[in-house]
Amino acid sequence: MFLGKVIGSVWSTQKEEGMENLKLLIVQPIDWNEKEGGQTVIAADRIGAGFGEKVIVSSGTPARIIFHNKMVPIDAVIVGIVDSYEVPQEN
Incomplete structure (x- = not known):
């Protein structure tokens, strides 16, 4: 993810x-610092994410499992919309 x-x-x-x-x-x-990192992906969205929102993306085989044994050609799926997160700063 x-x-x-x-x-x-x-x-x-x-x-x-x-x-x-x-x-x-x-x-x-x-x-974690909201800096771009990696290539963009096209992800299926079943939960209603919108433009500019931070999301959690699952990719690969776990992304297909969400579709309950259907053979769906999906490589990435949005599994959560992030409300907030916290990362402790190193001293």
Whole structure:
């Protein structure tokens, strides 16, 4: 899993079977200091994340498990919207 920020949306009128009604968002991975880190990903969103929100993204095989044994061609899925987080500062 990784922390990311929603930076855009993807619209597609034609999708593979199993992807109907899935919103697709462009997510920029970020670090704990909210600095960009890594390549952007397109993630399926079933929980209603919006532009500019910080999200938790699961990728790979765990992302497919959410779809209950359906063969869905998903590599990343948003699993949470971050309200806040705290990282202790090193002294």
